[in-house]
Amino acid sequence: MIAAYEGDLPYIFVSYAHKDSREVFDLIEKLAARGYRIWYDEGIEPGSEWPENIAAHLLKADMFLAIITNDSMNSVNCRREINYALSKNKPFLSVVLEQTAIPAGMELQMSSQQSVLRYNYSDEKRFLDKIESCSAMGSCKGEQIPSDTGAANVSAAVPSMPKSKSPKPLIIAVVAAFLVGAFYYIGTSQNTTTTNPPAESKVSDISDDGSNEGGSTVDTTTDGSTPSTEITVTPEISNPRWKYAVSEDDANLIYTFSSGPVVVMPVSWRDKVMVMDQGDYFSFYHYISNYEWRIDGMDRGGELFSLCYRETQDYKDNPSYRELGGSSADGYYFLMFPTDYPGYAEDERACEEYDEMYQELNFVKKNSHFVFQ
Numbered sequence: 001m002i003a004a005y006e007g008d009l010p011y012i013f014v015s016y017a018h019k020d021s022r023e024v025f026d027l028i029e030k031l032a033a034r035g036y037r038i039w040y041d042e043g044i045e046p047g048s049e050w051p052e053n054i055a056a057h058l059l060k061a062d063m064f065l066a067i068i069t070n071d072s073m074n075s076v077n078c079r080r081e082i083n084y085a086l087s088k089n090k091p092f093l094s095v096v097l098e099q100t101a102i103p104a105g106m107e108l109q110m111s112s113q114q115s116v117l118r119y120n121y122s123d124e125k126r127f128l129d130k131i132e133s134c135s136a137m138g139s140c141k142g143e144q145i146p147s148d149t150g151a152a153n154v155s156a157a158v159p160s161m162p163k164s165k166s167p168k169p170l171i172i173a174v175v176a177a178f179l180v181g182a183f184y185y186i187g188t189s190q191n192t193t194t195t196n197p198p199a200e201s202k203v204s205d206i207s208d209d210g211s212n213e214g215g216s217t218v219d220t221t222t223d224g225s226t227p228s229t230e231i232t233v234t235p236e237i238s239n240p241r242w243k244y245a246v247s248e249d250d251a252n253l254i255y256t257f258s259s260g261p262v263v264v265m266p267v268s269w270r271d272k273v274m275v276m277d278q279g280d281y282f283s284f285y286h287y288i289s290n291y292e293w294r295i296d297g298m299d300r301g302g303e304l305f306s307l308c309y310r311e312t313q314d315y316k317d318n319p320s321y322r323e324l325g326g327s328s329a330d331g332y333y334f335l336m337f338p339t340d341y342p343g344y345a346e347d348e349r350a351c352e353e354y355d356e357m358y359q360e361l362n363f364v365k366k367n368s369h370f371v372f373q
Contacts, residue, residue, distance in 0.1 A: 002028065002029060002032050002038075003042070004038065004039045004040050004041075004042055005037040005038055005039050006039070007037070009037055009140075009142065010037065010061075010062035010063075010139040010140045011036075011037035011038060011039050011060075011061055011062060011063075011140050012031075012036055012037065012038045012039070012061065012062070012063045012064075012065050012137070012140045013039050013040075013057060013058050013061035013063070013064050013065065013085070013090075014028060014038055014039070014040040014065045014067065015040075015064065015065070015066045015067065015072070015078055015081040015082060015085070016040065016066075016067040016072060016078065017067070017069060017071040017072040017074075017075045017078055019069075019071040020067060020069050020071055020072065020097065023067075023097055024040075024067050027067070027095070028040065030124075030128060031128070031131070034128070034132070034141070035141045035142050036137065036140050036141050036142075037140050037141075037142060038065075038140075039057050039061060041053075041054060054081065055084065058081065058084060058085060058088070058090070059088065061090065062090075062091065062136070062139050062140055063090065063091045063092075063093070063134075063136045063137065063139070063140055064081075064082075064085035064090040064091065064092050064093070065093050065094075065095065066078075066081075066082050066085070066092070066093070066094040066095070066110075067094075067095055067097060068094045068095065068096040068097065068100050068102070068115075069096075069097050069098050069100055070098065070100050070101060073100055073101065073102055073103060073106060079103075079106055082106065082109065082110070083109060083291075086109050086110070086113075091134075091135075091136030092110075092113045092114065092136075093113070093114045093115070093116065093131070093134045093136065093137075094110060094113060094114070094115045094116070095115070095116050095118060095131065096115055096116070096117045096118060096119075097118045097119075098118070098119060099119065104294075105291075105294040108276070114134055116130050116131055116134075239277060239279055239280070240258070240259075241257070241258075241259040241309060242257060242259075242277050242282045242307075243257065243258040243259075244256060244257045244258065244282075245258075248267050248270065249267070250267065251266070251267055252264050252265070252266070252267055252367070253265045253266065253267045253269050253270050253273075255275070256371075257282075257307070259309075259333075260333065260370050260371050260372060261307055261324050261333045261368070261369075261370055261371075262324075262368060262369050262370065262371055263284070263307060263335075263364065263368045264363075264364065264367035264368050264369075265284075265360075265363070265364050266360050266363055269357060269360075272286060272287060272288070272353060272357060273285065273286065273287060273304070273357075274286075274287040274290060278306070280308075280309065281306045281307065281308040281309065281336070282306060282307040282308075283303055283305075283306040283307075284303075284304045284305055284306070284307075285301075285302045285303055285304060286302040286303075286304055286343065286350075286353065286354045286357055287302070288302070288344070288347070288349075288350040288353060288354075289301055289302030289342065289343050289344040289347075289350050289351075289353075289354045290302035290303075292344040292346070292347055292350055293342075293344055300342065301342050301343075301344060302342055302343065302344065302354065303338050303342045304337075304338075304357060304358070304361065304364075305335050305336060305337045305338070305361065305364065306335070306336045307333065307334075307335060308321075308333070308334055308335070308336050309331055309332070309333055310331060310332050310334070311330070311331045311332075312331075312332070313332055315332070315334055315336070318336060319339055320336065320337040320338070320339055321334050321335060321336050321337070322334060322335045322337075322365045322368070324368060324369055324370040325369045325370040333370055335364070335365065335368060337361065342354075343355065343358070
């Protein structure tokens with residue numbers, strides 16, 4: 001088995017369940033033979049801190065490769081690695097080795113990412129060629145390794161069987177506090193856009209040319225000024241009225257929707273908020289609360305507010321809403337706020353952070369508006 005890559009050149013981070021080691025190591029060897037630099041957690045030095053080392057290598061990686069199986073979806077560590085990679089907007093490819101029951105929350109996160117379904121390919125070469133068709137792979141490729149020279153792109157051999165990836169309870173607590181609390185730039189770096197999870201979760205194969213629907217960029221704000229950071233336009237979504245771009249300045253985190261609404265939040269929310277395309281409305285969530293609630297089986301927990309559209313003004317019967325400066329040409333846009341408490345009260349840190357954001361909702365109400373097209 002080859003050693004994990006350690007160096008300054010671009011490399012692929014592989015996330016997998018150790019129960020799948022045999023199949024994963026075989027795939028790693030074949031990709032390395034094609035010249036790819038690969039890091040996986042067998043590269044952790046003895047005595048090093050597991051979550052810190054994983055996070056450091058993931059942050060440094062130029063691409064994230066998730067090996068999806070029923071075992072990996074049942075692995076808390078694998079799910080955390082996937083969430084962390086998505087939150088950091090890492091180029092992402094999932095290789096689904098078997099028909100897999102993907103939890104709704106995880107499918108929600110991965111729905112817009114490229115995937116290769118192993119069981120669709122009877123030919124090994126075609127399967128590997130399909131993985132290589134992912135455009136992000138290119139930067140992580142060096143010289144192809146001849147079969148008789150060994151893994152020349154790695155530093156040393158490692159044992160054929162992996163060491164345990166089951167940290168002690170204290171480490172689990174560190175992971176929960178560090179990774180869950182520090183992961184997520186979902187609202188700005190990932191720009192998550194989803195529909196309500198289907199009854200049966202599925203992952204789609206990437207197209208034959210290796211492409212998927214990616215983001216594009218524009219270089220001005222709605223008023224024509226240049227933003228302090230790049231505006232990123234989201235990929236394809238279920239309802240075209242929720243196509244949006246994200247920008248920020250020193251004080252504001254701004255979601256500008258192509259249909260006219262402009263939602264303005266404190267810039268401090270950048271690493272705390274996630275968004276979901278719900279079809280006829282678009283929701284903003286406190287990420288940590290939503291994450292914790294999903295573990296408990298509730299997918300709407302942690303809601304801060306929703307951007308809604310109606311053809312009539314029947315929403316005025318609702319107890320908590322804010323109109324966005326009048327009607328559009330074909331209907332009305334408004335913000336709707338929850339009337340009960342959706343923060344995750346069982347986690348003191350999550351609860352405190354949600355309460356802080358809740359207190360800042362007046363900022364959202366005051367600064368959000370509508371731009372007539």
